Every structure is written in C-alpha cells, then in structure tokens.
Amino acid sequence: MTETDKQTEERIFDAATDVFLDKGMDGARMQDIANRANINKALLHYYYRTKDKLFEAVFEKIAGKVFSRFAPIFDENLSLEDKIRFFFNEHISFLQNNPRLPAFILNEINRNPARFRKLMNNIDINKLWIMLEKQHKEELAAYNISRDMIPQLMTTIASMSVFPFAARGIFEGIFERIDLDFNDYLDDRKKFAADFVIKALKNREIGE
Amino acid sequence: MTETDKQTEERIFDAATDVFLDKGMDGARMQDIANRANINKALLHYYYRTKDKLFEAVFEKIAGKVFSRFAPIFDENLSLEDKIRFFFNEHISFLQNNPRLPAFILNEINRNPARFRKLMNNIDINKLWIMLEKQHKEELAAYNISRDMIPQLMTTIASMSVFPFAARGIFEGIFERIDLDFNDYLDDRKKFAADFVIKALKNREIGE
DNA sequence: ACATTGTTTAACCATAAGGTCAAAGATAAT
DNA sequence: ATTATCTTTGACCTTATGGTTAAACAATGT
Structure with a gap:
C-alpha cells in the first residue's frame, strides 16, 4: 500500500464518517460520500465493496472510540x-x-x-x-x-x-x-x- | 367523511406509525406501509399526498403524545x-x-x-x-x-x-x-x- | 522497453422507490 | 335510473441509488 493509496482511502473514510454521522446509514448517499471525498463513485466501491461494508468500517471505528x-x-x-x-x-x-x-x-x-x-x-x-x-x-x-x-x-x-x-x-x-x-x-x-x-x-x- | 373512510385513513395512519417508529423516516418504505394497511400504494397517496406529509402527521401526533x-x-x-x-x-x-x-x-x-x-x-x-x-x-x-x-x-x-x-x-x-x-x-x-x-x-x- | 499490478474514471445497468393516472367500484343524491 | 362524488385499484412513469464494467492511466519491477 503506497502513500497515495492511504491518502485516498483515508479521504474516503473521513468523508464517509462525516456523511454517516450526519445522515445515518439509511439517509447517507454513496454519491454524497464520493463528492465529499472528491472522487468517483466507482472508486468508493473499489476500496469498500458495498455501502454496508463502508458503514461497518466507519461504525466500528466510531463506536470503539466512544466506548474506549x-x-x-x-x-x-x-x-x-x-x-x-x-x-x-x-x-x-x-x-x-x-x-x-x-x-x-x-x-x-x-x-x-x-x-x-x-x-x-x-x-x-x-x-x-x-x-x-x-x-x-x-x-x-x-x-x-x-x-x-x-x-x-x-x-x-x-x-x-x-x-x-x-x-x-x-x-x-x-x-x-x-x-x-x-x-x-x-x-x-x-x-x-x-x-x-x-x-x-x-x-x-x-x-x- | 363516512365510517369506511375513517377506517381506511386510520388503518393507514396506524400502519404508518408502526413502520416509521421502526425504521424512521429514511428507512420507511411507502410500500411497506401500504402492505401493513392492506391497501394499494396509490391509496396512500390519495389520503396523504406525499411521504413527507404522512410522516409529518405521524410525527406530530407521537410527539404531542410524549410532550403532553x-x-x-x-x-x-x-x-x-x-x-x-x-x-x-x-x-x-x-x-x-x-x-x-x-x-x-x-x-x-x-x-x-x-x-x-x-x-x-x-x-x-x-x-x-x-x-x-x-x-x-x-x-x-x-x-x-x-x-x-x-x-x-x-x-x-x-x-x-x-x-x-x-x-x-x-x-x-x-x-x-x-x-x-x-x-x-x-x-x-x-x-x-x-x-x-x-x-x-x-x-x-x-x-x- | 515491456509486462504487471494497482488506481481512477466515464459510461452503464438493474432495481427500488416515490409518485401519477385513467378507469373501475361504490355510495349517495335527485 | 342517472348523475355526481368519493374510494380503490392496477399499470405505469421518472428518478435516484447502489453497484458493475471496460478501458485509460499510473507506478513498479525486470
């Protein structure tokens, strides 16, 4: 994993965190997340196969942060x-x-x-x-x-x-x-x- | 407004209440509500023009109940x-x-x-x-x-x-x-x- | 230089979802 | 009986949405 990889993946993750936090799983739109991360929607699916997987990743990190x-x-x-x-x-x-x-x-x-x-x-x-x-x-x-x-x-x-x-x-x-x-x-x-x-x-x- | 009307409208309202309570505004599906009320989806829109209006009605009643x-x-x-x-x-x-x-x-x-x-x-x-x-x-x-x-x-x-x-x-x-x-x-x-x-x-x- | 592998994009697909419409069924009024 | 009004339905429309694909574009190794 190169430095660029990490940057993109991180940008996606941060954008997703922001959108999910605001709209919740149901209200969040993959397009919004892609926009906020300044990338193509397909790239979302390249890093995180599905909306569920992306949400899971975000949720676990956030929940961990809180409960810890x-x-x-x-x-x-x-x-x-x-x-x-x-x-x-x-x-x-x-x-x-x-x-x-x-x-x-x-x-x-x-x-x-x-x-x-x-x-x-x-x-x-x-x-x-x-x-x-x-x-x-x-x-x-x-x-x-x-x-x-x-x-x-x-x-x-x-x-x-x-x-x-x-x-x-x-x-x-x-x-x-x-x-x-x-x-x-x-x-x-x-x-x-x-x-x-x-x-x-x-x-x-x-x-x- | 006849007696039958009221029954239908009430059935819709109750079904909507149930679904919204469970899934929230974003997660709720008009089709689910129609199914639960045993009616056609078009009939939903006949009584409550849009999802928003239906939600508004349900929300206001519930919120009123709680705050009162x-x-x-x-x-x-x-x-x-x-x-x-x-x-x-x-x-x-x-x-x-x-x-x-x-x-x-x-x-x-x-x-x-x-x-x-x-x-x-x-x-x-x-x-x-x-x-x-x-x-x-x-x-x-x-x-x-x-x-x-x-x-x-x-x-x-x-x-x-x-x-x-x-x-x-x-x-x-x-x-x-x-x-x-x-x-x-x-x-x-x-x-x-x-x-x-x-x-x-x-x-x-x-x-x- | 060339092949390999990883990254990014534009275009596309299938389906789900909210919403509409015309017509059929009822109900009530005259 | 006929008309007018209200209720209900099945079929349909449009758009939004999650997801896919093939190809262009880098970067890396040999």
Whole structure:
C-alpha cells in the first residue's frame, strides 16, 4: 500500500464518517460520500465493496472510540468520588469535541441491535463489574450501595453525561428560549453532575 | 367523511406509525406501509399526498403524545418531592408502554431540528419556568437551588427517565450479560430515580 | 522497453422507490 | 335510473441509488 493509496482511502473514510454521522446509514448517499471525498463513485466501491461494508468500517471505528472512553473508570487508581468527578469531566469534554457521536450510535444500535452485541463480544462485563466492586468495596459499603443498585447507579451516571448530546436538538431548542448556551450548560454540567451524584450517594438513607 | 373512510385513513395512519417508529423516516418504505394497511400504494397517496406529509402527521401526533406527558408537572398541586416521585412513576410507566417513542423522536429531531422548533412554537417555556419557580419558591430556597441550577436539575430528571429508552439497545445488551431484565430494571428505576434526586437535593451543600 | 499490478474514471445497468393516472367500484343524491 | 362524488385499484412513469464494467492511466519491477 503506497502513500497515495492511504491518502485516498483515508479521504474516503473521513468523508464517509462525516456523511454517516450526519445522515445515518439509511439517509447517507454513496454519491454524497464520493463528492465529499472528491472522487468517483466507482472508486468508493473499489476500496469498500458495498455501502454496508463502508458503514461497518466507519461504525466500528466510531463506536470503539466512544466506548474506549469508558475504560479509564475501571483502572484509574482513584477514590470513588474522584472517579466520578474524573468521569464527568473527561467524558463530557470528549463529547463536546465529538457531539454527533451519541445520537449516531444510539440510533444505529437501536436500528440494528446485533451491531452492539458484536461490539460487546470482546468485553467481559462481569469481569469489569467484579473489578469495580473489589476496587471500591469499602466505599460502596460506606455509602450503603448494595450490589443490585450498581446498574441503577452506573446507568444514571451514563445518562447524565450522554443524554444531553442524544437530545441535543431538543435541549438547544429549549435553551434558546431561556437564553442559555448549550456549551455553557455543558461546562456547568461537568461539576453539577459530579456534585449531584456524590451528594445523592452521601445521603445514606438509601434502602426502603 | 363516512365510517369506511375513517377506517381506511386510520388503518393507514396506524400502519404508518408502526413502520416509521421502526425504521424512521429514511428507512420507511411507502410500500411497506401500504402492505401493513392492506391497501394499494396509490391509496396512500390519495389520503396523504406525499411521504413527507404522512410522516409529518405521524410525527406530530407521537410527539404531542410524549410532550403532553410532561404537562402534569406544571399544574399538579404537589410538593416538590411528591412531584418528583409522581413524575418518575408516571413517565417511566408511560414509556414502558411506548418504548419506541424516545429513540424515534430524538432521532428525527436531531435529523431535522426545525421539527422541534415548530412543536415548541405553541409553548411558552418562560411562563412554565416562572410558574414552577413560584409554585416551589420555598422548597427551592430550602434546598438551596438557585435559579440557574434549574436547567441542570430538570435535564437531569429527564435524562434519568428517558435515556434508558433512548439507549435501549445498549442497555439490554449489557443487562443480558448480568442477567438483568430490562423491565425489572425499569420498575426499580421509578423508585431509585426519585430517591436519588431527592437525596441529592436534600444534601444542602450545593454551591462551591 | 515491456509486462504487471494497482488506481481512477466515464459510461452503464438493474432495481427500488416515490409518485401519477385513467378507469373501475361504490355510495349517495335527485 | 342517472348523475355526481368519493374510494380503490392496477399499470405505469421518472428518478435516484447502489453497484458493475471496460478501458485509460499510473507506478513498479525486470
């Protein structure tokens, strides 16, 4: 593979990423991708045989990028509290730089859940689960967090970080009316979300 | 308009709703809709001139259904705490019965934000905002919630309720691994979410 | 210089998809 | 019964779209 090859293939891949991110698998047109990459449509099919294959390539790269961002939670050597602060800071910042990823991924996975199963095959959730529990055993006990509450907690944290991007169109529409800038909101959110979660945890009267 | 008319038109509308909900605007095929309604494709165009018009009709009805569910928060005569519990119970229950709505709406609004602006034109956000503030003035003071924290609070609540449905494909994929049923998770979530939010609020050390 | 291999293009193909039309069936009004 | 109106259909049209092909064009090796 020569240098030129790589350049063309990369240009195609980048153009495809852009179009798919904007229009989704169904809405994307091969012609648009070719145009954006400044090449002939046939050349698309030369590098990536079909639309599906091209999409697959793009989707896997994007999804990998997103999910890998969750990884540090499992190995950073921080207290639970610091981990929560770290997560919201890092994750929201990352999404500020890649705001279209969540909507794209959620939509494509809902449209075709098999895609996600495929991604998950490489990861052993249970192992991570147990690791987390071990890392923060004392803290979980101190905060009175039982084993079966962890899914609720984790999904709450993910929701608070990702949902604003998934519902960006709605949020921006509403914020417009009250003169609030989406990015300012997000900057605030890093701290607010962390504080909010930590406060909820610190209030120990959890069980019924 | 005779009785038969109405039946046909309704059958078309229902079929269209089903297909759009599943495939989205771009993925839906007029032929599929016709088939599902057991009619000729030309008849679709007789009742709803174009795909866009048909989609518009379906979208508006669905979106109205969803957003109207938020209304009770603004007029129910409950304490802030009870309102939070009421909201999570009602809203999650509603979405359990209509699980495809969030992903559909979020996707279509992101794909075409103008749609949402149009929906919002009928609503005066600021008025609701002020009403809420007035209704819960003392509680907001007691909880030390400042004016500019309200967007963060409201979006947090919405996120916790809606996100599991928007990310259903992912959640179910993960839950599968840890033997957790999505609906059980949702049933738990009604209480967990309310408790979580209330606990966060009750912990008064909010400002920096 | 020549063959080989890899890259790019213009022209083309088949089909799927949204949409139209003229005519046949119903229904109701006079 | 006849006309007028509304509903439904099968056949058809046009365009957009994913995909193919044969040939031109490079680059590389011998």
